[in-house]
Amino acid sequence: MSNPITTYWTLRLAELKLALEKNNFDVFMADTVAGAKDVFEQEILPSLEGAQTISFGGSLTLSETGIVESVRENDALEVIDTFDKTLPADEKHELRRKALLADVFLTGTNAVTECGKLVNLDMIGNRVAALNFGPKHVVLFISRNKLVETVDDAMFRIKDYAAPVNTMRLDMKTPCKKTGHCMDCSSPQRICNIWTITEKSFPAKRIKIVLINEDAGF
Secondary structure, three states: OOOHHHHHHHHHHHHHHHHHHHOOOEEEEEOOHHHHHHHHHHHHHHHOOOOOEEEEOOOHHHHHHOHHHHHHOOOOOEEEOOOOOOOOHHHHHHHHHHHOOOOEEEEOOOEEEOOOOEEEEEOOOHHHHHHHOOOOEEEEEEEHHHEEOOHHHHHHHHHHHHHHHHHHHHOOOOHHHHHOOOOOOOOOOOOOOEEEEEOOOOOOOOEEEEEEOOOOOO
């Protein structure tokens, strides 16, 4: 067998696809991070009839696909860009509120369980708010390294790995940046504030998922 790791993950992601579809998610597959961009542009976006506005939440996996740059260049869509670094904080906050009424919202997930549940932890809450309610369509880009067995495993992964790494990336003033472990801190820059567990998509297929057979993000 020429590539056993890819084959292993192909089998695991096929099982995950079935579990997610059982939970009413609309699921697509991509062999690579770059391929996820093709899936979105060629399969998902054309199916979203009448979509005029689009926004996105923080996700390194999404960023790595190149979709954000492509969306910004799409003249057919009004982009609600909540990550414009030239804007003051209060204007970015208002844009995040406006993004909750976008036709399409793009982001990732912190973890996904084998039984097809999404587990996320936010600092501000705009990303998980959009996942729960507001945008007509939500598209998540989920790389294979986000797969865990249970919700407890997902929460441990997020608190003890993804969050500390993210504080390092963002240069936040939190204890986990120094220790590499969650300290359940009270720092003003704490990024672990709002948990959500999404067991099913409601309405069915409102949340679309692109499973990626590569590691990406945290």
